[in-house]
Every structure is written in C-alpha cells, then in structure tokens.
Amino acid sequence: MTESTEERKKDWGVIALTPIWEAEDGTNNYSEFKLKSKLELDAAGYWKYIEGAEHDTPSIPKLQPAREVQELDSTGARITVRIPGNEAEVKAAQKRARSWLDGDKKALAIIVKAVPMEKLYLVEDCTSARAAWKALKTEYEPSNPILTLTILQRIIGNQCQPGDDPVAWLEVMIRLYSRLRDADPKIMPDWDFAKHLIMLMxxxxxxxxxxxxxxxxxxxxxxxxxxxxxxxxxxxxKEEGIEQGIGPSVASINAIMATGRNRPRGATSAVEVERAAVETYPSLDNVAASRQQARHNRRPRPYPSLRPPN
Known part of the structure; x- marks a missing residue:
C-alpha cells in the first residue's frame, strides 16, 4: 500500500536536503543542491509551494455577513428581504489557507536547514518557501552575464602558485569550467580551456x-x-600527480589493476589475485622511476671539455 502525499508530508522533519557549501575559492555546490532539492521536495509534495499553480498564498474573500433589508413589493407594501452572506465560503477559504500556510511553513523550514550558518541572513526575513528559494538563487546563481564573466575571470586568473597543491588546483579548475558551461556553454570552447590548463599549471x-x-x-x-x-x-x-605522489595512492591503483577484467584465470582468492597482479603488471613505483630516468636521459648533456689533456 502506497502512502499518500499528505502522509509523506507528516514526516517533513526527517527530510534533509543536500547542504549548501562554499569553498574558500568561491566555488559552491548550488547546482547540485538545486537539482536534488527540487526532486526531493517534489517527491514529498512541497515543491508546489515554490513553483507551480499553487505557489501563491490562497486568497480569502472579504466576509460579507447575512443581512436583512426593507424593500417594497409589487403592491407597494414594505417587506423584509434576507440577503445571504458568504460565511461558508470564507470559512472554507480559511481552512484551505491554513493547510497551505502549514505546508509552506514546513517547506520553508526544510530549505533553511540546508543553508550554512554564515548564509542564514539570506533567508531570515523570508516568510515563504518561494521567497527563500529565490533568495538562494539570487545569491548563488545570479543572472547569466554576471555569473559568466565572474567565472571566466576566475579561470583566466587562477594561476597555480608556488606552494599550491597542483591536484587541488586542477579540481578547482574543473569545477569552475563546469559552472561556466552551465552558465554559457559557448563562451570558452573546450580547446581554450585545455590551453588555459597548460599555461596556468x-x-x-x-x-x-x-x-x-x-x-x-x-x-x-x-x-x-x-x-x-x-x-x-x-x-x-592527473597521471603526473600520481607520479609525484600527490594523486590517488599507488596501492589503490594497483588493487584496481589486479581486479575486474584483468583478473588472471585460475586466481580465486584475493591473495592469488594480488600475487598474479604483481607478476603481470609493473608497479607504478617502477613506472615512475623509469619515466624519471627517461627524463634524465633526454636532458641535454654538457659539452665535453675542449682543453687538451695535461
């Protein structure tokens, strides 16, 4: 038996959206938060308070109570006429509004729980889930021209400085380019990004x-x-990072190489697989040493001395 939307909404307190984070370099996970939160809120029945036909607060008509008025009939005699009011309509609208306000309040609470403490000022004055959602969008996803230029400038100016971690720098560049493509997929072609990676490494x-x-x-x-x-x-x-010892561990990569489609025939235990892998594949330590030797051999050697022997 499937539970109804109303039954799911009773468990709003256990709904946890992807927390928003922002790194020191300014990158954030708002795109991930936006996509996952929309699906989560929609599945729980709360997305309608943010977008859709029901995102506006239900209107409540002005109360017009029943009243009696004096009129003249066709013969000119004075009679009392009772005009019905809209009490029932107002009461029904108030009930719908209470249900909507209760759901919207819960949706607002769910969204606020995902906001980092240092950014709570963005939503502290919001009185609806829709207002909070728009406030976060304005902060983390401004209009495309501004966002595009900001990210583009950060990519172009993100030189990997002496002492920086090249692997961490590369991950930042990849995230920035992903955000840039989301904002404007044509402003920096793939080959141009490749060139900047080389020139800024x-x-x-x-x-x-x-x-x-x-x-x-x-x-x-x-x-x-x-x-x-x-x-x-x-x-x-990334390959160079591994050789420099600042990428994924050599042991983990050797383990990956020793399993899966490269698993030797007849190797049934983990020990046998590891032994066969060591015999079959050169270790990455040896590969790194070989490459370093190759680099050394390629370096220009000093010219021999032209002085005659003593």
Missing part, C-alpha cells in the same frame, strides 16, 4: 617535464590546425 621544477611536454603538444596542435582536448590535458595532469 604549476611552475614547480618537479612538473617541468610534464609542463614542457604539454606545451610542446600545444604548439604542434596549433601548427597543424588541430586542437588539444581538455580531457587529454586533465588525464595527463
């Missing part, structure tokens, strides 16, 4: 080989009239 000496490699690929692509995809650049940066 860390200048740390440890990343020199990766940086030179990507810049060289960028020059080759430009000379041939082709482009680099951001997915390629992101994948290469």
């Amino acid at each position: 860390t200048r740390d000496e440890k990343w020199r080989y990766c940086r030179d490699e990507l810049r060289n690929r960028l020059r080759i692509a430009a000379a041939s009239g082709s482009t680099l995809s951001s997915q390629f650049v992101i994948r290469r940066l």
Whole structure:
C-alpha cells in the first residue's frame, strides 16, 4: 500500500536536503543542491509551494455577513428581504489557507536547514518557501552575464602558485569550467580551456617535464590546425600527480589493476589475485622511476671539455 502525499508530508522533519557549501575559492555546490532539492521536495509534495499553480498564498474573500433589508413589493407594501452572506465560503477559504500556510511553513523550514550558518541572513526575513528559494538563487546563481564573466575571470586568473597543491588546483579548475558551461556553454570552447590548463599549471621544477611536454603538444596542435582536448590535458595532469605522489595512492591503483577484467584465470582468492597482479603488471613505483630516468636521459648533456689533456 502506497502512502499518500499528505502522509509523506507528516514526516517533513526527517527530510534533509543536500547542504549548501562554499569553498574558500568561491566555488559552491548550488547546482547540485538545486537539482536534488527540487526532486526531493517534489517527491514529498512541497515543491508546489515554490513553483507551480499553487505557489501563491490562497486568497480569502472579504466576509460579507447575512443581512436583512426593507424593500417594497409589487403592491407597494414594505417587506423584509434576507440577503445571504458568504460565511461558508470564507470559512472554507480559511481552512484551505491554513493547510497551505502549514505546508509552506514546513517547506520553508526544510530549505533553511540546508543553508550554512554564515548564509542564514539570506533567508531570515523570508516568510515563504518561494521567497527563500529565490533568495538562494539570487545569491548563488545570479543572472547569466554576471555569473559568466565572474567565472571566466576566475579561470583566466587562477594561476597555480608556488606552494599550491597542483591536484587541488586542477579540481578547482574543473569545477569552475563546469559552472561556466552551465552558465554559457559557448563562451570558452573546450580547446581554450585545455590551453588555459597548460599555461596556468604549476611552475614547480618537479612538473617541468610534464609542463614542457604539454606545451610542446600545444604548439604542434596549433601548427597543424588541430586542437588539444581538455580531457587529454586533465588525464595527463592527473597521471603526473600520481607520479609525484600527490594523486590517488599507488596501492589503490594497483588493487584496481589486479581486479575486474584483468583478473588472471585460475586466481580465486584475493591473495592469488594480488600475487598474479604483481607478476603481470609493473608497479607504478617502477613506472615512475623509469619515466624519471627517461627524463634524465633526454636532458641535454654538457659539452665535453675542449682543453687538451695535461
């Protein structure tokens, strides 16, 4: 037996929307909050208070009580005529309004619970769920031109500075570009974002080989009239992060490599799988060492001395 919307609404206190958060760099999860909250509120019967035909407060007609008036009939005699009032209509409207106000108050409480403490001032004066929803939208999702320019400027100016975590910087850039595409999918093409990732990446000496490699690929692509995809650049940066020891752990990746479709035949236990994986695949530590040796071999060697021997 399925429960009705009214029965679900009785459990409004246990409904928890995705909490809104905002990082120090200004990025936030409002897009996630908006989508998930709409589905959650709609399933629980509260979305109608925010959008739809019922989002306005029900109107209550002005009370007009029944009254008696004196009139003349067709013969000229004075008679008393009773004019009915609208007491029943007003009472029914008040009942509907009480039900609506109760539901709207609960919807407002559900939304406010997802607002971080430092942002409660945005909704403290809101008297309806719709007003609170609009206040959050204005704060976290301003009009597209303003939002687009703000995010675009942040991407262009987000140079990975010395001492910054390159992996964390990359995640911020990915989130910013995702928000930019939501606001205006045409303002920064994928190849342009890939170029900015390369030009703004860390200048740390440890990343020199990766940086030179990507810049060289960028020059080759430009000379041939082709482009680099951001997915390629992101994948290469993540690989470098793993080699530098600041990405996902080597152990976890070796475990992934040792399972799934690469699982050797006849390996039934976890120990056997791990042993077979070690025998089958080179460890990422060895791969990293090999690449470092390759980089060393590619570096230009100093010219031999031209002085004659003593």
